[in-house]
Amino acid sequence: MFLASNIRQLIPVRQNNQPVWLRVGKLLDARRKRIIENAHLVYDGSGILHIGTTPPSEEILRCAAMVDLPDVAAIPPLFDAHTHISLCGSELDADQRSIAQKRAPEAILAEAETRARALLARGVIGMRDGGDKDGAGLELSEKSQAAAEACGLPRVLSPGPGIHRKGRYGSFFCQPLDDHSSIHDCVAHRVQSGADHIKIVPTGIINFAKGAVTASPQLTTEEVRELVTASKPHTRMVMAHASGSEGIQNAIDGGVDTIEHGYFISRDQLAAMRDRGIAWVPTFAPVHMQIVHAGIMGWDPTVLDHLRRILDAHAESLRHALQIGVRILVGSDAGSYGVPHASGLVEEMLLMEAAGMTTLDVLCEVAFGNANTLAPLLPHRLLETGCPATFLLVSAASFDSIRCFENPIVIFGGSPLTAETASDSLL
Structure with missing residues (x-):
C-alpha cells in the first residue's frame, strides 16, 4: 500500500548538494511510452544525474546510499490541456460563483496566483488555459515564463479573453469579436x-434539460477560417470550444488546431480531424460532474438520463477516435462547475481510462503528450538525464489503474514539496 507520509520519511534530505539515489519499482519514460521496471534514479539540486536499470557509478553517487522503494513509481509532473485558472471549480454555490466572477481584477488575480502556486505541490507543472476576461491568465503567463523551479509557478499558457459574439455564450471568460473593427x-x-494561443467559441454549450446543443453556432466556417488565418503569422495555435454537429463542422472546416469538448461529434468529423491533424480534448469531467452534483443542480431523472446518454456516446466517440488515430489530449476544464484544479485532472484521467483509453496512454499524455503538442518549445520535465529533478512519486499500482493515482509526493527541484500551500476549497 502506498502511504505518502511513510514514503516521504524515507527520502533523504539533500545536504551540500549530495545526490539522492532511489530505486523505484516502476518509472515512466513518457516520451517513449514505456515503463522501466526496477529503475535507478539519481538526482541532486542541479537535475537528474542518472536513470536506468543498472546502478549508477560511484563518481555520480558520491557515497550516496540507495533507498529502495519497490512499491513506488516515478512519473513526470502533469500538464493539463484545458483549465480556467481564474475560476474555482470546487465552489458549488451558483450565487458564490457569480459573486466571485464580479470581483475586482486584482482580487481575481491574487486568488488565481495562490491557486496556481498550490498546483505545483499537487503535481501540476503546466496548463493551457481556456481564457478569462479579467487578465489573470495573461499576468500568470508572464510571471510563469521563468522555470517553475525559479518562479514557484506552474507554466500557465493563456489566450487572454476568449473570442465570442456579443450576447452569445461565453461572456464570463470572453470579450466579443464585435468590439473590433475586423477579425485580424x-x-x-x-x-x-x-x-x-487564441481561444475561439464557435458554439454554445449543451442544453442539459433538452439533452442537445439547441442554439445555432455563433461563428460561421468563414469566420473561423479567418480567425485561424489571422493567427498563423503570429504562430499562435487556435483552440475552439465546440459542441454540436454544425458548430464542430465549422471548427473543422475553419482549420482550428484543437477542438475542446466536441460533444455530439460524428465519426466522419473524427476522420476529418485525423486527416487534418486537429487534436481533440474531450473534457468528460464537467458533464460527469453534472451527474455527481445532480441534487444541487436540481436535475430530474429525465435530465440524468440525458447526461448518461451523452457521456456514453462521448465515450464511444473517444474509443473510435483512438482506433482511427485522432490525436487525443487530456484536459479537465478545471474551474468549471464541480471540477477542481489538480484533482479534476485526475478525475478526467479516470474518466478517459474508463471510456477506453489505456492507463499508459493517459499517463503519457498528461506527462508529455499534452505539453509536447500544445507547447513544443517549452522545456520538458521528463524523467531523463539532464532534466530538472522535478517529478512525482506515486503508487506503482497507478500503472494498473488511475484509481491508484492519489496523494503524489512531489519532488520539485530535487526537494520534496508539501501540499499545504492552499486549501482544496480554493481549487
Whole structure:
C-alpha cells in the first residue's frame, strides 16, 4: 500500500548538494511510452544525474546510499490541456460563483496566483488555459515564463479573453469579436496583449434539460477560417470550444488546431480531424460532474438520463477516435462547475481510462503528450538525464489503474514539496 507520509520519511534530505539515489519499482519514460521496471534514479539540486536499470557509478553517487522503494513509481509532473485558472471549480454555490466572477481584477488575480502556486505541490507543472476576461491568465503567463523551479509557478499558457459574439455564450471568460473593427484586428489585439494561443467559441454549450446543443453556432466556417488565418503569422495555435454537429463542422472546416469538448461529434468529423491533424480534448469531467452534483443542480431523472446518454456516446466517440488515430489530449476544464484544479485532472484521467483509453496512454499524455503538442518549445520535465529533478512519486499500482493515482509526493527541484500551500476549497 502506498502511504505518502511513510514514503516521504524515507527520502533523504539533500545536504551540500549530495545526490539522492532511489530505486523505484516502476518509472515512466513518457516520451517513449514505456515503463522501466526496477529503475535507478539519481538526482541532486542541479537535475537528474542518472536513470536506468543498472546502478549508477560511484563518481555520480558520491557515497550516496540507495533507498529502495519497490512499491513506488516515478512519473513526470502533469500538464493539463484545458483549465480556467481564474475560476474555482470546487465552489458549488451558483450565487458564490457569480459573486466571485464580479470581483475586482486584482482580487481575481491574487486568488488565481495562490491557486496556481498550490498546483505545483499537487503535481501540476503546466496548463493551457481556456481564457478569462479579467487578465489573470495573461499576468500568470508572464510571471510563469521563468522555470517553475525559479518562479514557484506552474507554466500557465493563456489566450487572454476568449473570442465570442456579443450576447452569445461565453461572456464570463470572453470579450466579443464585435468590439473590433475586423477579425485580424481582434487577433492582433490578443497577441499584443500577450496571448500564448487564441481561444475561439464557435458554439454554445449543451442544453442539459433538452439533452442537445439547441442554439445555432455563433461563428460561421468563414469566420473561423479567418480567425485561424489571422493567427498563423503570429504562430499562435487556435483552440475552439465546440459542441454540436454544425458548430464542430465549422471548427473543422475553419482549420482550428484543437477542438475542446466536441460533444455530439460524428465519426466522419473524427476522420476529418485525423486527416487534418486537429487534436481533440474531450473534457468528460464537467458533464460527469453534472451527474455527481445532480441534487444541487436540481436535475430530474429525465435530465440524468440525458447526461448518461451523452457521456456514453462521448465515450464511444473517444474509443473510435483512438482506433482511427485522432490525436487525443487530456484536459479537465478545471474551474468549471464541480471540477477542481489538480484533482479534476485526475478525475478526467479516470474518466478517459474508463471510456477506453489505456492507463499508459493517459499517463503519457498528461506527462508529455499534452505539453509536447500544445507547447513544443517549452522545456520538458521528463524523467531523463539532464532534466530538472522535478517529478512525482506515486503508487506503482497507478500503472494498473488511475484509481491508484492519489496523494503524489512531489519532488520539485530535487526537494520534496508539501501540499499545504492552499486549501482544496480554493481549487
